[in-house]
Amino acid sequence: MNDSSTPSRTTASPRNAPGAPRPAFRRRALRVLALAGVLSATTLSALPPTAVAAARVPETYTLTIRHLDRQGAATDAYQTRVTGISGPGASEAVTPHDDSGTVTVRLPEGRYLLDSTVVGREEGSGTDWIVQPRLDLDRDTTVTVDARTTAPVDVRPQDPEARFLSRLGAVEVTHGGTTRFANVMAGPGLRVAHLGPDAEPGSVKEWFDTYWAGTTTDYALGYTFTSSRALTGLVRHPSPSSLAAVKVRRAAPDGDAGTAFASVQPSAGPTVGLVQPLRPLGTATVLVTPERGRWDVEYEGPSAPGETPNRYARNGFAVRAGATTTHTFDNAVFGPALDTAPGARPAGVRDGAALSLDVPLLADGEGHAPSAPRFRAATTTLHRDGVLIGTRRGAPGRGAFTTTPGAASYRLTATATRGDGAAPSGRVTAAWTFTSAATARPTALPLSTVRFTPVLGLDGTAPADDRMRVPVTVQGAAAGTGVRSLAVSVSTDNGTTWTRVPVADGRAAFRNPAAGRSVSLRAELTDTRGNTLTQTLTNAYRTR
Structure with a gap:
């Protein structure tokens, strides 16, 4: 990024050439932009018609903003935004500009956030970002944005070969239960300053993230500050050990x-x-x-x-x-995985007469759920007291069904065949049995999964003839002390025949077959309430 260019507040970086790291906004809805939109949309609730009619017209005041560069001269190379936080001006957001360097705008009384970027005219002269987190407009007011008050943001690794990539500065100001936000992206010559009086203690939160590319490793150096003021300068040169x-x-x-x-x-x-x-x-x-x-x-x-x-x-x-x-x-062993975080959505839900399943059936070896799993075929079926209720196709581990209210025994089966037609295939099947009846509210189904996590190379293989001790982890309803019985079997002929293997201290013990063969894994689990799982992973991994 050229320091002399106007800094961007909403810019995503282009993809670099292959082999080079590239800065970019995160994919999850471009969080910087989404957050700015949410915050700017936070306004006071609308008044009922009768209240509007009776409400007084808010007082307005003149706000004059003068902009000075690093030489103390008036400049037109600025971008200033004034955002309402509270009071009658809470919903205001303006970006006034005048080529003289002095701009005047009339606004309703209230608390505002002002931030301004001033860009030097010479190549490499850098950017100044000046933030006034507390601007109380209760009279005609003049504010001077003076680039001479700023101090450098000097955040870099102790690596002389590291190359600067990108930087984001962001500030969040909260007052009266409302939060407003401002941010800037600029090159290595960024300088920053606080302007105006202190805000309330803890009401100003600021982030600075700086990214560097090294010869053998890259750097993501981020810092967060909470106080009553915006930062004036920031210097951090972290050592590798920190x-x-x-x-x-x-x-x-x-x-x-x-x-x-x-x-x-x-x-x-x-x-x-x-x-x-x-x-x-x-x-x-x-x-x-x-x-x-x-x-x-x-x-x-x-x-x-x-x-x-x-x-x-x-x-x-x-x-x-x-x-x-x-x-x-994206490594083996691929199989079902449940989100074990507190408050996570359950894998299966009964809501009245409706019953649904949503299990990542093809999670990778570390349990990461895929957004677009590669599969050749997938089916989910539900039986009630041995009678088929329905079959759903095309989405691994997902299906919604309508059944009848009374208590009954259910068998829910999900199957997916991995691969895209060119790669070796593997078949994943999970079959659960449980008793269920209509519920007055959404209720989690008593489903469990079993995770197998052998140590594999990045090509998804393990050494031939090695003695394996594969970790076996139970997730879901039977996790912890909920297991009545758990049996593990292994097949080395693509699931044609199976051999029961011992499980001790949470690990299944067996010997790998000769090179070029595959290992299939099966778990048969019964929990303490009598619910069962039979989970089969055909061609779970290969030997080398």
């Missing part, structure tokens, strides 16, 4: 080609993320600041032109200085 490493690995168990993309960004607040291309079996490493809180990783797999790419996400994970967090996407 940063946390986030590694993103791209698996290719089916021999996938093409380029995938991994993005790393903070979980909280507005942000710009760092996106890196990943070739098959590739790894991207980003050093991040623990001070920024929790972090997110998003992964987009390769796709042919016109096809919807498959995406995975791992959000809200903690990082620690000096430690490495590794996330592997």
